[in-house]
Amino acid sequence: MIGFHSVQITPEVLQLIAKLDEFKGAWRAAGGxxxxxxxxxxxxxxxxSIGSSTRIEGGRLSDGEVECLLSNLQGKSFTERDEQEVAGYAEVIERVYSCWEDLPLTEKHIKQLHRDLLAYSEKDAWHRGSYRTSTNGVAASEEDGKQAGLVFETAAPFDIPSLMTELVTWFNEERSAARLHPLLLIGIWVVVFLQIHPFQNGNGPLSRALSTLLLLHAGYAFVPYSSLESVIEQSKEAYCVALRQTQATIRSESPNWQPWLVFFLRALAExxxxxxxxxEREKTVLAALPELSLQIVEFARESGRVTMGDAIRLTGGNRNTLKQHFRSLVVRGQLRRHGSGRGVWYELGS
Known part of the structure; x- marks a missing residue:
């Protein structure tokens, strides 16, 4: 059994949960x-999210390189490990965002998402979507990539099927019973999943995708619009320490959930x-734009790019007037200009 009764509801935990639930309600009420x-x-x-999740695991592609890769996924094969991981995580996270209502937490769906996560990696073909069958302890890594020693023992391969069944059943029953706040329940589920380490590879990225899935199930509809993975990447040392401190105690009589739960809630708050x-920044900036400029910016958002011809068709405005709007939007950083002459086009600024 998972000893969640040792969870301590401290003032900080209450404050973080209240902040998250307040934003959840405001987002739903305002309609975004x-x-x-x-x-x-x-x-x-x-x-x-894709860039950060793969870099947490040792990948080296920047967000710009990830964006370029994602724009050309269709029908492409990937030989580099970094590219394979980006393509796999992109497929999984898009499925979570688009189909979360049809993805209840079951072992079948967890295995399917793991299969999709490693879909582009031939090296991992032998274990995609299957629980691991060999010992796989989690080790800390030095800056030079050498292992610094074992951090904690993961579950024995023989025990994984029963432990995963227990974890999934426990989560679904506790969610129905509502004895624990959903955020605490999700946090416990994630840290136990990572301690079990059910798959040979891909446990970390899969845990982050599943976190998003469970948050969406719990009504936190804003999660696709801000990257939790980016927050974790930028506090990776604290992430690893919190995991180690809690995971070392999970199978004891009194698990110490606090290190991980406090980190998890702080990450969500960030x-x-x-x-x-x-x-708020977008509302402030867009509220100050003239109507023509606003139409141009919104078209660029929807289409990814906008040209003078697009703007004329969209607004019916005069070319010289629209030139002034484009020039002003570039100066303000709302748009970035590319090309020259008749080939000029614009995309959203940073």
């Missing part, structure tokens, strides 16, 4: 932003804070 702006936020957050700042 206009569809075009939501789409732009999600596009940026998706790139950040995710919310970043999204809140982005939304």
């Amino acid at each position: 932003l206009a569809p075009a702006r939501l789409s732009a936020l999600r596009r940026v957050a998706t790139v950040e 995710q919310v804070g970043r999204l809140d700042r982005k939304v």
Whole structure:
């Protein structure tokens, strides 16, 4: 059994949960932003999530390189490990975002998501979607990539099927019973999943995708629009320490959930804070734009790029007037200009 009764509800834990639930309610009540702006936020957050998740595991591709790769996924084969991991995580996270209502937490779906995560890696073909059958302890790594020693023992291969069944059953029963706040329940599920380490490879990225899935199940509809993975990447040392401190105690009589749960809630609060700042900044900036400029920016958001011809068709405006709007948007950083002469086109600024 998972000893969740040792969870301590401290003032900080209460404060973090209250902050997250307040934002959850405000996001639902306000309906978020206009569809075009939501789409732009999600596009940026998706790139950040994919890039950060793969870099946490040792990948080296920048967000810009990830974005370039994602624009040309269709029908492409990948020979580099970094590219394979990016393509796999992109497939999984998009499935979570688009189909979360049809993905209840079951072992079948967990295995399917693991299969998709490693879909582009031939090296991992032999174990995609299957629990591991060999011992696989988690070790700390030095800067030079050499292992610094074992951090904690993961579950024995023989025990994995029963432990995963126990974990999934426990989560679904506790979610129905509502004895524990959903955020605490999700946090415990994630840290136990990582301690079991059910798959040969891909446990870390899969745990982050599953975190997003469970948060969406719990009604935290804003999570696709701000990257939790980016927050974790930027506090990776604290992430690893919190995991180690809790995982070393999970199978004891009194598990110490606090290190991990406090980190997890703080990370979610930072995710919310970043999204809140982005939304407020966007509202402030867009509220000051003239109507023609606003139409140009929204078209660029929806289409990824905009040309003078697009703007004329969209607004019916005069070419010289529109030139002034484009020039002003570039100066303000709202748009970036590419090309020259008749080939000029614009994309959203950073």
